[in-house]
Amino acid sequence: MLKQNRNWSADPVLSVEHLTMRFGGLVAVDDLSFDVGRGDITALIGPNGAGKTTVFNCVTGFYKPTEGRIALRRDGSVTPEALAELTRSGRQYAEGDKGSIFLLERMADFKITEVAGVARTFQNIRLFGGMTVLENLLVAQHNELMRASGYTIGGLLGLPGYRRAAEAAKETAVEWLRRVNLLDRADDPAADLPYGAQRRLEIARALCTNPVLLCLDEPAAGLNPRESAELNTLLKYIRDDHGVSVLLIEHDMGVVMEISDHIIVLDYGKKISDGTAPEVRSDPKVIAAYLGVDDEEVEDVERDLEVKPAPTRAEGDAR
Amino acid sequence: MEYFLQQLINGVTLGSIYGLIAIGYTMVYGIIGMINFAHGEIFMIGSFIALAVFLGLAALGITFLPLVLLIMVIVAMICTAAWGWTIERVAYRPLRGSFRLAPLITAIGMSIFLQNFVQVTQGARVKPLPPQIQGGLILMDSHDGIVVQISWMQIIIIVMTVVLMTAFSLIISKTSLGRQQRACEQDRKMASLLGVNVDRTISLTFVMGASLAAVAGMMYLLYYGVIDFYIGFIAGVKAFTAAVLGGIGSLPGAMLGGLAIGLIETFWSGYFSVEYKDVAAFSILAIVLIFLPSGLLGRPEVEKV
Numbered sequence: 001m002l003k004q005n006r007n008w009s010a011d012p013v014l015s016v017e018h019l020t021m022r023f024g025g026l027v028a029v030d031d032l033s034f035d036v037g038r039g040d041i042t043a044l045i046g047p048n049g050a051g052k053t054t055v056f057n058c059v060t061g062f063y064k065p066t067e068g069r070i071a072l073r074r075d076g077s078v079t080p081e082a083l084a085e086l087t088r089s090g091r092q093y094a095e096g097d098k099g100s101i102f103l104l105e106r107m108a109d110f111k112i113t114e115v116a117g118v119a120r121t122f123q124n125i126r127l128f129g130g131m132t133v134l135e136n137l138l139v140a141q142h143n144e145l146m147r148a149s150g151y152t153i154g155g156l157l158g159l160p161g162y163r164r165a166a167e168a169a170k171e172t173a174v175e176w177l178r179r180v181n182l183l184d185r186a187d188d189p190a191a192d193l194p195y196g197a198q199r200r201l202e203i204a205r206a207l208c209t210n211p212v213l214l215c216l217d218e219p220a221a222g223l224n225p226r227e228s229a230e231l232n233t234l235l236k237y238i239r240d241d242h243g244v245s246v247l248l249i250e251h252d253m254g255v256v257m258e259i260s261d262h263i264i265v266l267d268y269g270k271k272i273s274d275g276t277a278p279e280v281r282s283d284p285k286v287i288a289a290y291l292g293v294d295d296e297e298v299e300d301v302e303r304d305l306e307v308k309p310a311p312t313r314a315e316g317d318a319r
Numbered sequence: 320m321e322y323f324l325q326q327l328i329n330g331v332t333l334g335s336i337y338g339l340i341a342i343g344y345t346m347v348y349g350i351i352g353m354i355n356f357a358h359g360e361i362f363m364i365g366s367f368i369a370l371a372v373f374l375g376l377a378a379l380g381i382t383f384l385p386l387v388l389l390i391m392v393i394v395a396m397i398c399t400a401a402w403g404w405t406i407e408r409v410a411y412r413p414l415r416g417s418f419r420l421a422p423l424i425t426a427i428g429m430s431i432f433l434q435n436f437v438q439v440t441q442g443a444r445v446k447p448l449p450p451q452i453q454g455g456l457i458l459m460d461s462h463d464g465i466v467v468q469i470s471w472m473q474i475i476i477i478v479m480t481v482v483l484m485t486a487f488s489l490i491i492s493k494t495s496l497g498r499q500q501r502a503c504e505q506d507r508k509m510a511s512l513l514g515v516n517v518d519r520t521i522s523l524t525f526v527m528g529a530s531l532a533a534v535a536g537m538m539y540l541l542y543y544g545v546i547d548f549y550i551g552f553i554a555g556v557k558a559f560t561a562a563v564l565g566g567i568g569s570l571p572g573a574m575l576g577g578l579a580i581g582l583i584e585t586f587w588s589g590y591f592s593v594e595y596k597d598v599a600a601f602s603i604l605a606i607v608l609i610f611l612p613s614g615l616l617g618r619p620e621v622e623k624v
Binding site: 109114119120122126128130138139140142143166205208209 | 515
């Protein structure tokens, strides 16, 4: 049973290795390594300032990491040799029948969305407020549309290929709107929606880019309990029915503990714990980090509980 | 009354030309928040290209007027669009991450460069074009000898403007490209994260603005019959004023502002003095901006490009 839970080391969709991000003298992320399992909901948690958003920004190309490798595997058949080969070659990604690998730290942010298939949301809502709810979802699918429209000339002439693509895009959008309960508001400006609905729309929009990995930065922030519950259902649906892997930052422990298959805990830019929800919850290091206990006291606690220090155990798991 | 009607017709014609140029300013401002001061020169280049095409076709012996006009407008739009694209590519894109004033300064530099380039290559003297489309519809013929007339040329200008405006509004509101432009205008970073190619969208915005300016340039040439390297400056400033008056960033605002400036100018010239028409136009701009700082239609919620 325990082995079965270790999906992230058996089939990782994303591997972050020795990631370091320095801002001048400040080390925001310090030699961080973790894996995100394919089809898992993985939560990145930690106290304020632990470096969670920095990790996100590195994964999605907002920051260029000071050091480290961030590899995204499109499917499970990628061999370590292929990855090493790609790293040596200096190219950004390799697509092939042996499975596609993308080295995200080498790619620009829009390439990461377009080619690698990583979508993200932000802590603050960044919808296109002046556009309608439906248009917000159509923008996210524009790549396919542009290709089909022959870069708009076809769209103007109403070529059948374009019309088909436009219909398909609309269908996808409508399907997601139904899923997030916003179908009746499709033609309203996105800015008019209530906060919780805007959050759901943002997630739906990210999904319209057809990602393999969806990164959510505090999706439950500012939601009331009912909206949080809806979010949980949505995230589980995404994982179970669409096979999208989800990586999220969240402070709401209710959400995190309920839906996460895998939790990574950061503190001061370092990983202090890595495991399933019950494992992390009972980890004294995590408790110490959240409650603000001194290191000595942590050692005391560890001695009392007779557990091995958390980092060693976590590394053991990753191997 | 007859005099008023005649001025109204003239004002709408002039306003249409200003409006077409103003769209270029307002679209570029909407998407990258920059005033493209070289846009007036794009308009001027459009009229020179149209003239060159006309003379070339005449030399080839093609004189069937509808065909000539059609070739003129197509070639002028394509060539001018290429100019717009190139200007964005060489003068603005490299400075995109730079501080706010940098692209403004290159825009002014580009404007001066283009003016001088045309002056050197085409000469400083005015280029005449004999009137091609004469006659018109007499709407009213009163006894005291005042005739209200709308010339065929004016009809062409107004109809062409309405058609182009409608087409561009449809592109902005209905097509995938238009959605992309609106998305870039609202949040460029987010648009790029959703896979929108922001650089290409900006380039296409310049291309669209420039091709509209080319049509305006060609109609200016046919309407007034003389062009020189300096027409872009005056028309550019007027159109920019129109864009600000209508609310910069707003597409219908640009058209409305263009009409307003055209009408103010014509009526002032007709009833007061020709010398002070620019003073009138800019004074009204100042007054409007004091009371409506974001222009006539420039509310943030208004659909913009």
